[in-house]
Amino acid sequence: MNTSTLVTVLPHDELCPTGLRFEARPGRKLVDELLAHGVAIEHACEKVCACATCHVHLREGAEFLAGADDEEEDQLDDAWGIDAQSRLACCVRVKGPALVVELPKFSRNHARER
Template sequence: MKAVNITFKFSDGQPEQTHVAAEGESVLDVALNNGIQLQHNCGGVCGCSTCHVYVLQGGDELPEISDKEEDFIDRAVNPRLNSRLACQCVVQTTSENLVIEVPPQDFLGH
């Protein structure tokens, strides 16, 4: 099983953290398993926009964004072209190392 490093950068100035993810794990799973506060009101099932993150590096190797995910990203605070839902960013066999920016967690989406 291939391991991938995920580096989390924080908009609120916290020091960045790098953690190892296994194939099949989502960015949300890795964040929560390592004590990183990342909102997930729907429980990580692509039912809200609260786990919204920015993929700064490695996004081309993630699963393609679905119409449902895109609809929820449109409801997120300050969406960008590199916006994704952390619950939908699942590490695959082809994944390279990821760099993820976690937006401030005091502004939640829907």
């Protein structure tokens, strides 16, 4: 039985130009899985939910995850371009059959040019 989660990262001009698919271990932080697979996502607070630099959009699969808590919601208020599918990768514990992740064009720390 395969218990891993298939993570699809949509193309991002700077961090993942061709997109990426990989198997992630359930229970691990999404930010750690992205970093382990070569996606250099920012994490200025060292992954403790104290900044919004690891902001991502979960385009599919969020229904399998625990919802954002108040601390994460507060930090998301400072992220660029949030929407209903916004989460902090340091707060997301990988779970479910699949996740589709979109990396924002901008982060809280700096603008990324196309």
